[in-house]
Amino acid sequence: MSPNESAHRPVFVAETLSFLNPRDGGAYADCSCGHGYFAERLAQCIGPTGRLLCLDIDAEAVTATARRLDRFGERCTVVRGSYVDLPAIAAANGFGKLGGIVIDAGCTSREQLMNPALGLSFRVDGELNMKLDPSAPGPPARELIATLSGRELAALFRGAGESARTARVIASAIERSRARAPLTRTTELAQLVEGAVDAAGLRRGTRHPATRVFLSLRNAVNRELPALEEGIHAAVASLREGGRLCVLTYFGTEHALVRQTCRALERRCTCPPGLPVCACGRESVVRRLVRDPLSPSVREVDANESARSARLHIVERTTTPM
Numbered sequence: 001m002s003p004n005e006s007a008h009r010p011v012f013v014a015e016t017l018s019f020l021n022p023r024d025g026g027a028y029a030d031c032s033c034g035h036g037y038f039a040e041r042l043a044q045c046i047g048p049t050g051r052l053l054c055l056d057i058d059a060e061a062v063t064a065t066a067r068r069l070d071r072f073g074e075r076c077t078v079v080r081g082s083y084v085d086l087p088a089i090a091a092a093n094g095f096g097k098l099g100g101i102v103i104d105a106g107c108t109s110r111e112q113l114m115n116p117a118l119g120l121s122f123r124v125d126g127e128l129n130m131k132l133d134p135s136a137p138g139p140p141a142r143e144l145i146a147t148l149s150g151r152e153l154a155a156l157f158r159g160a161g162e163s164a165r166t167a168r169v170i171a172s173a174i175e176r177s178r179a180r181a182p183l184t185r186t187t188e189l190a191q192l193v194e195g196a197v198d199a200a201g202l203r204r205g206t207r208h209p210a211t212r213v214f215l216s217l218r219n220a221v222n223r224e225l226p227a228l229e230e231g232i233h234a235a236v237a238s239l240r241e242g243g244r245l246c247v248l249t250y251f252g253t254e255h256a257l258v259r260q261t262c263r264a265l266e267r268r269c270t271c272p273p274g275l276p277v278c279a280c281g282r283e284s285v286v287r288r289l290v291r292d293p294l295s296p297s298v299r300e301v302d303a304n305e306s307a308r309s310a311r312l313h314i315v316e317r318t319t320t321p322m
């Protein structure tokens, strides 16, 4: 694999920069900096007195970003941590309220996918691990495969968009296989899924039949959806009035979760219907700048395969206290 093929290419860079509108002297955060490709573009916009806080839960990503941003000196702070803890991390590193935040979490970077020790890809042989942060509680993927019941496995795969029938077929194949010997390798699981789906005549489209199985395991192992919802609340709480949050999502359940979370933060009165006057006094905490999340242009999809399913959600902080 050439260095270009193994390097991550961030999606929606122009749109995200245009909505965040980073200025000289402003304070910003890239909450899932990966290897720092987008962070570098942001750092170029903040002038000599601006500040950028970069976070990631993956230690290797943090090291790579710190190296990439080294030339910006003290203007950039790179920290290992989760966006769930953004307010505390920002305060601990001397950041006040932020003018703009990006969360690009819904997919793993290409560097992570190609890392056999993480075991994230059905194309790269490695132990079925998938933990981006080894210190986080919870089991690795091989343990989920070994211990969840057939019904639980099928429900997990359905959560990532697999059809009920295909999810059942794959879960049964896993149950049969693990009764003979534990399933511990990525390529072993990929081949098993491929064989089961083909034998049942269920292969559809050009996507690898194990795509959703791997996605659902990665989501479960890293608690990705609950963390993303918490992360959006943490980010909104860290924005100054008029500050903006851009969230990139990559698959159906994630698009829906971010959409609902942003909508809930925008909601005003939540009194039961029928009350003559509002009793809750609730006001919007954010304003959605786009009603429907943005889709990538055909040009971007042609140039970058990861953009295919990406969506961009953008909200702006109001004056309502949280």
Ligand SMILES: C[S@@+](CC[C@H](N)C(=O)[O-])C[C@H]1O[C@@H](n2cnc3c(N)ncnc32)[C@H](O)[C@@H]1O
Pocket (backbone or CB within 6 Å): 008, 009, 010, 031, 032, 033, 034, 035, 036, 037, 038, 039, 055, 056, 057, 058, 061, 081, 082, 083, 084, 104, 105, 106, 107, 108, 109, 112, 132, 227, 231
């Ligand atoms: C698609 S990559 C980001 C790539 C980055 N935008 C770039 O331009 O290089 C997603 C990153 O989110 C990180 N991540 C996942 N969950 C996280 C969390 N709860 N807090 C912080 N980072 C997280 C992953 O480790 C991964 O590096």
